[in-house]
Structure formats: C-alpha cells, structure tokens
Amino acid sequence: MNTKLIPLDYVNNLVYELEKAFWDERGRGARFRMTTVGREFYTEKVVPLLHSPDLEEILKTVRDVLQNEGIVGSVVYEQEDRLLRIRVEGCLHRKVEEKMAAHGIEPWTCVPANLIVLAIEEKLARPVELAEIKVAEDGCHLLLVIFDHHPSLA
Amino acid sequence: MSETYTLAEATLKVIQDRRSVREFTADPVSEQELDMILEAAQQAPSGENAQPWRFIIVKGEALRKKMGAVAGGGSGRRFTAEFVTKKMQERFSNLQDEAKRKAAFEKLTSGQVSAFMAEAPVNIVVCGKKDVWDTPFDTSAAIENILLMVTALGLGACWVIAPCIDIRDEERMKALLGIPEEYKAISVISVGHQTRVHRPRPRLPIQELVFTEKWGEAYYKEQA
Numbered sequence: 001m002n003t004k005l006i007p008l009d010y011v012n013n014l015v016y017e018l019e020k021a022f023w024d025e026r027g028r029g030a031r032f033r034m035t036t037v038g039r040e041f042y043t044e045k046v047v048p049l050l051h052s053p054d055l056e057e058i059l060k061t062v063r064d065v066l067q068n069e070g071i072v073g074s075v076v077y078e079q080e081d082r083l084l085r086i087r088v089e090g091c092l093h094r095k096v097e098e099k100m101a102a103h104g105i106e107p108w109t110c111v112p113a114n115l116i117v118l119a120i121e122e123k124l125a126r127p128v129e130l131a132e133i134k135v136a137e138d139g140c141h142l143l144l145v146i147f148d149h150h151p152s153l154a
Numbered sequence: 155m156s157e158t159y160t161l162a163e164a165t166l167k168v169i170q171d172r173r174s175v176r177e178f179t180a181d182p183v184s185e186q187e188l189d190m191i192l193e194a195a196q197q198a199p200s201g202e203n204a205q206p207w208r209f210i211i212v213k214g215e216a217l218r219k220k221m222g223a224v225a226g227g228g229s230g231r232r233f234t235a236e237f238v239t240k241k242m243q244e245r246f247s248n249l250q251d252e253a254k255r256k257a258a259f260e261k262l263t264s265g266q267v268s269a270f271m272a273e274a275p276v277n278i279v280v281c282g283k284k285d286v287w288d289t290p291f292d293t294s295a296a297i298e299n300i301l302l303m304v305t306a307l308g309l310g311a312c313w314v315i316a317p318c319i320d321i322r323d324e325e326r327m328k329a330l331l332g333i334p335e336e337y338k339a340i341s342v343i344s345v346g347h348q349t350r351v352h353r354p355r356p357r358l359p360i361q362e363l364v365f366t367e368k369w370g371e372a373y374y375k376e377q378a
Binding site: 029032033034035036083121127128129130131132143145147 | 227230231232234235236238239319320321322325
C-alpha cells in the first residue's frame with residue numbers, strides 16, 4: 001500500500017475546483033446541496049463518541065474530533081439563544097475559502113460546520129441551518145441557527 | 155366568454171396569466187383536468203428524448219401534511235438564516251410599510267410560504283432520473299408545461315422547490331414517497347382552485363434583458 005501522504009495543496013486545489021464547478025452550475029443554491037458533505041467522516045469518527053444528548057457535550061465532542069484528527073487548530077463556541085457562533089482557526093481547508101473569496105464568491109460550504117449540524121440534528125432532533133461563513137484574519141466565523149424542533153410529520 | 159384569440163394570442167395570454175397560487179378552495183381537481191395537465195407535462199422537450207420525468211400524484215391528506223411539514227421546515231430554516239444575517243431586511247428594504255414587512259418576514263421565517271401544500275387538493279411530485287444528461291432542464295420544461303395547462307384550465311398552482319432544495323429535505327421526501335436512489339425529487343407542484351384573483355408580479359424591463367449580437371448591447375433601444 002502506498003502510504004505517502006497526499007499534499008494538502010493538491011487536495012485543497014481539487015476541493016476548490018470542485019466547489020467552483022458546482023457553484024458555476026448551481027449558484028447560490030449550491031450551498032443547500034452540500035449540507036451533508038462530511039457525513040462519512042462524521043459516521044466513522046464522531047458518531048462512536050457521541051454519547052450525551054447535551055448540546056455542550058455534543059459541541060465538545062465534535063471539536064475534539066476535529067482537533068485530534070488534525071482538521072482544525074481550534075474551535076470556539078459562543079451560544080446566544082438560538083444562535084450559535086463558532087470561530088474555527090487553523091482549518092485545513094482555509095485555502096479553499098480564500099480562493100473562493102479571491103474569485104468574488106462568498107464562502108458557501110464548510111465541512112466542520114456540517115459535522116456540527118449533523119451531530120445536533122441527530123442527537124437532539126433539532127434542525128440547524130448554517131446562516132453565514134465569514135473568513136477573517138483570526139479564523140472562519142460561522143453562524144448557525146438552532147431551531148427548537150423539527151416540524152411534525154405526524 | 156365572447157373574446158376570440160388566435161392560437162399565438164391565446165398561448166401568450168395563458169403564459170401571462172400564470173400566477174403562483176398558494177391558497178386553494180376545497181374543490182377537487184377532476185381526473186379529466188389532471189389527465190390534461192399530465193399530458194402537457196409529458197410533451198415537454200427532453201434532451202436525447204430521455205424523458206427522465208416521473209410524477210407522483212399525492213391527494214391523501216396525511217401525506218400532504220407530511221410533505222407540507224418538510225417544505226415548511228426547510229423554508230423556515232433558510233429564511234430564518236436569511237433574517238438573522240440581515241439579508242432579508244436588505245432584500246425588503248424598498249417595502250416601507252412596517253406592518254407589511256413584519257407580515258412578510260413572519261410568512262417566510264415561519265415556513266408558511268411553502269407549508270401551504272398541505273392544503274392543496276393535489277400535489278404533483280416531480281422526480282427526475284439521474285443517469286441522463288439533462289434532468290434539471292427536462293423536468294423544468296415539464297413543470298412549466300404543467301403550470302401553463304393548469305392556467306389554461308382556470309386552475310391555480312405553485313411550483314414549490316422548498317421540500318427538495320436542501321439535500322437533507324430531499325432525503326426526507328424520498329423516504330416519505332419511496333423514491334428510488336436513481337431518481338431525484340425535483341419539486342412539488344401544488345394544484346387546486348384558487349380562492350382569489352392574483353395580481354401579476356413585476357418583471358424587469360425587457361430592454362435590460364435582451365442584447366444584440368453580443369452581451370451588453372441592448373436589442374431594444376430606450377423609447378424616446
């Protein structure tokens with residue numbers, strides 16, 4: 001088996017080109033088609049560690065996985081009613097967002113955000129929407145809205 | 155009705171009269187009307203003549219309510235996200251009437267704007283085969299044909315993408331309706347008898363839309 005690591009620049013350039021191609025095809029609607037990207041990683045790495053139905057514990061678990069797997073440097077949460085503000089620093093995919101911004105496209109998808117959304121939706125049965133991604137000097141600033149409950153399908 | 159139209163005039167009138175109708179009476183849509191609507195759908199143009207469209211007719215109240223919940227939930231999430239980032243307020247900045255602004259925000263963020271399909275007598279779920287070249291375009295053409303035939307029949311309809319646009323909601327719809335993996339849930343068309351006459355929505359001036367020979371050179375010159 002070839003154990004040589006894939007260069008990060010190669011991966012990020014490919015991710016950027018895939019995202020850009022999808023954006024060119026689907027425009028602002030593209031963001032809604034990528035909300036589950038990261039699900040395999042989530043299932044394999046996060047789900048086995050998700051034991052508590054407590055929001056703080058869920059957020060801590062996702063943060064630990066992201067840090068331990070080397071995906072991000074740090075994750076800081078700040079909750080304000082139904083709004084969850086997240087600052088992600090040192091993300092492996094930061095270059096993708098920078099390239100997107102350089103082409104005048106607002107960042108529209110984020111794998112760490114997707115993992116957090118998947119975990120909250122699954123463990124708490126509360127819908128979550130990623131409202132905003134802002135790329136700043138000190139990291140990516142994410143804004144999530146956490147709703148009380150799914151609409152009844154009964 | 156004593157007015158007479160040429161075929162072209164009648165076609166344009168149907169196109170111009172189409173509205174997005176979200177309130178319906180309890181009157182049913184007849185099978186004859188539904189047959190004509192579906193015949194119109196399947197006559198749409200299709201790349202390679204693949205005809206990737208499939209239609210699920212949903213009339214049962216329990217299923218309609220579940221679909222309405224998925225649609226309303228999706229719209230509510232997305233519009234609330236737009237609201238908390240202040241983008242919705244920017245979008246409605248021209249609406250000065252505070253009460254109307256508040257009502258519009260409430261209708262959008264609550265998801266009511268899409269949940270209405272629970273009350274439509276008929277919902278046509280449009281599905282598209284994935285393994286063809288042009289599913290989004292083919293199914294959109296079929297949907298427009300549906301909307302035009304609905305209008306020609308004096309009925310009302312609304313093209314609702316809310317339960318399908320986010321992949322999480324599309325997964326819910328596919329599970330709810332048993333749609334196989336090799337098909338996409340594209341949209342839902344809610345059909346019924348409209349409760350009132352709807353005004354036309356504004357359109358951009360055609361001078362801004364049409365160019366001659368290359369991008370930017372207006373085809374229609376401004377009127378003096």
